[in-house]
Amino acid sequence: MVTIRGTLENCTITLHPVAAQKVPPNTWAFLFGHEFAHLVESLGTHSATNPANDLKADIAGARYAMAAGYRIEAFLGWVLTEPDKQTDSHGSLEKRVKAISAHFGVPQSAVQGEARRASNYRAAR
Numbered sequence: 001m002v003t004i005r006g007t008l009e010n011c012t013i014t015l016h017p018v019a020a021q022k023v024p025p026n027t028w029a030f031l032f033g034h035e036f037a038h039l040v041e042s043l044g045t046h047s048a049t050n051p052a053n054d055l056k057a058d059i060a061g062a063r064y065a066m067a068a069g070y071r072i073e074a075f076l077g078w079v080l081t082e083p084d085k086q087t088d089s090h091g092s093l094e095k096r097v098k099a100i101s102a103h104f105g106v107p108q109s110a111v112q113g114e115a116r117r118a119s120n121y122r123a124a125r
């Protein structure tokens with residue numbers, strides 16, 4: 001949905017045009033954070049990653065977004081309403097949500113509540 005190419009000094013950010021209309025601002029903060037984390041934390045590119053490095057990008061990126069005031073539980077709830085595609089490079093979305101919420105001590109009940117709100121948000125678009 002978002003790709004960042006190039007170096008920190010000269011990078012190009014590309015948003016998926018359909019997603020740009022449908023994804024809430026809180027979610028973008030975490031998606032941008034994740035992609036910037038790949039760049040600044042030397043975690044390789046998002047497309048050529050592995051589940052361990054991608055989780056590091058999730059956690060570092062979430063720290064940036066939370067420092068800017070965005071809500072991790074709302075982001076994780078939104079992720080749970082995505083189809084749970086499993087890939088070799090990224091693992092399962094549901095496992096990632098569990099690992100990220102455990103890392104930051106976010107209760108599962110809070111994530112589930114936000115997932116219900118995210119479903120309603122999607123239904124209204």
Ligand SMILES: [Zn+2]
Nearest residue numbers: 046049054057
């Ligand atoms: Zn990644």
